Amino acid sequence: MTEAEEAPWIATYFKLREFLDTYDKQRRFRFAPDLEEKFRKLRERLREDFVRWEAGGDLKVAIEWVEVFKRDLSAVEKELGLRGALLSKEFKSFVEDPLAHLKKKIFIYLHDLLRGKIRAEEFERTAGAAVRTSLRTNMRTVYQSWVFITLLRLLGEQGARIVYPEHKCLLLERSGRQKAGGIPPNCIIHLERGGSLSFFLEAPRPIGWEDTEDLKKAWSLYTAMRPDMLVYAGEVMDIVRLGEDPPILRPNIVIECKELSDWYLRAREIRGPFAKPLTAEEWRSKWLEGLWEGLADVLGVKRSEAIAKVEEKKAMRLKDLQIVALYRSLYKPDAMFLVSRDKVPREVKSYLENRGIEVVDGVGFNMQNLKPLAERLMEMARKVRTKEIIELRDEGLRLLDKVMRLVESQGIRASKEDVIINALRLALSQEHYYLELLKRNKA
Known part of the structure; x- marks a missing residue:
C-alpha cells in the first residue's frame, strides 16, 4: 500500500x-x-x-x-402557484x-x-x-438552479405568473425535450405591468432532425458553447432557426452563473466545434464570425492567427473567463450578465465589463442581491412587448360572452380579440362618456 x-x-x-x-x-x-x-x-x-x-x-x-x-x-x-418542479x-x-x-x-x-x-x-x-x-x-447545478428560481421568485413578487408549462410544474431539466427538432423553453412568464419573458436553461442542446451533416456539425458549435441561461423578451416557444444564419434565435439576455470562488482561474478544453475540419461554406458562414472575433480577443491575437490555431489543434484550452467572453461574441445578446456567488477581483470584473458583460458578484444565496438583475429583466420585457395575457373573471367573462352572442346574431364574424379591440377603440372615441362610466362604477 x-x-x-x-x-x-x-x-x-x-x-x-x-x-x-x-x-x-x-x-x-x-x-x-x-x-x-x-x-x-x-x-x-x-x-x-x-x-x-x-x-x-x-x-x-x-x-x-x-x-x-x-x-x-x-x-x-x-409565490407562483406551482404544482411542483421537475428535476433531472x-x-x-x-x-x-x-x-x-x-x-x-x-x-x-x-x-x-x-x-x-x-x-x-x-x-x-x-x-x-x-x-x-x-x-x-451537482453543486454547479444547485447554484445555477437557485439563481433561476430566485429570479422567478423576485418576478413573482412583482405580479409575474407562469403561463408555460401550462401544467404549472417548473422544468429544471431538459432531457428529451428537443427530440422533435426544436428547443422549447423551460418556462414563460407574463409580467403584471406588461411583457413576457421566456427562459431556456443550458441551451442549445443536441436536437433530433433529418438534415445535412454540415448543419449537424455547425450545431456542435452551439452545443459546445452553451451558457447557463438564455432569456428572450416575449413568448418564444422554439429557438431553433434551421436554414437561417445563425441557426438559433439571438437571445435578448445571456446569464452565466459561477459558484466557485476561483472560477476565473479554471480552464477547460473546448473540442466540439473543432473536432472535424470545417467546409469552405462553413468558414464563410456568418455564425462563425463571432467565434473568430471572440477567440482573437481572448487569445490576444489577430483573427487570422486564431483561425490558424484552431486548424492546428482541433481543440482549444481556454480559461472560464475567456469562455464567458466568447459567449458574448457568439450569441450577441442585447445584454449579458455574470452572476458570481463570491466577489470577483477588480481586474476580472474590468476584463468582463470591457467586453460588454455586466458582473453581479458577491451574491451568495441572498435573494436581495439579485433584485437589480430581476429589474433589468422586467425592463427588457417591457421594451419588447408584443402581447399580454389578461384574465377575465365572472362579470367580465359574462359580458364578453354576451357581446360575442350579439355579434354572431348579426351574422358578423369576429374573434374575441376583434371584439375587445373595437370596444377599446369605441372607448377612446367616446372618452368623456367612458370616463364618466368608470367613475360611476368605482363610486
Missing part, C-alpha cells in the same frame, strides 16, 4: 476483505441471513467512509446548499440526499475492488474521481 493506507476508509476495507476471505473466498457475495446483514453494514460503512474522505468539507457545504435550494424552491412554488434524474437524486447519491457513484468500483479486479490505489483514483466530478457538477 501507498498513501492510501493512511486514509480512514482503508481500515474499513481491511475489515471487509478479512470478512470476505473468511466467509466468501470465491467472492460470490451470497451469505446466510446473519452474515448478509454484517456484510451489508461493512460495505455501506466502507462506501460512506470513502465518500466522506474524498469529498471532505465540500460535502458539508453541498448539504447546506441543497437545504437552501429546497427551501427557496418551496418558496417560489408558493441525476440532480433529483443529489438533492434528495447528497451523501447517498455520491455513494451510488462508487458502487461498480467497489465491486471490482472486493473481487480483486483492481487494487486499492486504483480504486482510490477512479472512484475518487467519480465522487469529485459528481459533487462538482
Whole structure:
C-alpha cells in the first residue's frame, strides 16, 4: 500500500476483505441471513467512509446548499402557484440526499475492488474521481438552479405568473425535450405591468432532425458553447432557426452563473466545434464570425492567427473567463450578465465589463442581491412587448360572452380579440362618456 493506507476508509476495507476471505473466498457475495446483514453494514460503512474522505468539507457545504435550494424552491412554488418542479434524474437524486447519491457513484468500483479486479490505489483514483466530478457538477447545478428560481421568485413578487408549462410544474431539466427538432423553453412568464419573458436553461442542446451533416456539425458549435441561461423578451416557444444564419434565435439576455470562488482561474478544453475540419461554406458562414472575433480577443491575437490555431489543434484550452467572453461574441445578446456567488477581483470584473458583460458578484444565496438583475429583466420585457395575457373573471367573462352572442346574431364574424379591440377603440372615441362610466362604477 501507498498513501492510501493512511486514509480512514482503508481500515474499513481491511475489515471487509478479512470478512470476505473468511466467509466468501470465491467472492460470490451470497451469505446466510446473519452474515448478509454484517456484510451489508461493512460495505455501506466502507462506501460512506470513502465518500466522506474524498469529498471532505465540500460535502458539508453541498448539504447546506441543497437545504437552501429546497427551501427557496418551496418558496417560489408558493409565490407562483406551482404544482411542483421537475428535476433531472441525476440532480433529483443529489438533492434528495447528497451523501447517498455520491455513494451510488462508487458502487461498480467497489465491486471490482472486493473481487480483486483492481487494487486499492486504483480504486482510490477512479472512484475518487467519480465522487469529485459528481459533487462538482451537482453543486454547479444547485447554484445555477437557485439563481433561476430566485429570479422567478423576485418576478413573482412583482405580479409575474407562469403561463408555460401550462401544467404549472417548473422544468429544471431538459432531457428529451428537443427530440422533435426544436428547443422549447423551460418556462414563460407574463409580467403584471406588461411583457413576457421566456427562459431556456443550458441551451442549445443536441436536437433530433433529418438534415445535412454540415448543419449537424455547425450545431456542435452551439452545443459546445452553451451558457447557463438564455432569456428572450416575449413568448418564444422554439429557438431553433434551421436554414437561417445563425441557426438559433439571438437571445435578448445571456446569464452565466459561477459558484466557485476561483472560477476565473479554471480552464477547460473546448473540442466540439473543432473536432472535424470545417467546409469552405462553413468558414464563410456568418455564425462563425463571432467565434473568430471572440477567440482573437481572448487569445490576444489577430483573427487570422486564431483561425490558424484552431486548424492546428482541433481543440482549444481556454480559461472560464475567456469562455464567458466568447459567449458574448457568439450569441450577441442585447445584454449579458455574470452572476458570481463570491466577489470577483477588480481586474476580472474590468476584463468582463470591457467586453460588454455586466458582473453581479458577491451574491451568495441572498435573494436581495439579485433584485437589480430581476429589474433589468422586467425592463427588457417591457421594451419588447408584443402581447399580454389578461384574465377575465365572472362579470367580465359574462359580458364578453354576451357581446360575442350579439355579434354572431348579426351574422358578423369576429374573434374575441376583434371584439375587445373595437370596444377599446369605441372607448377612446367616446372618452368623456367612458370616463364618466368608470367613475360611476368605482363610486
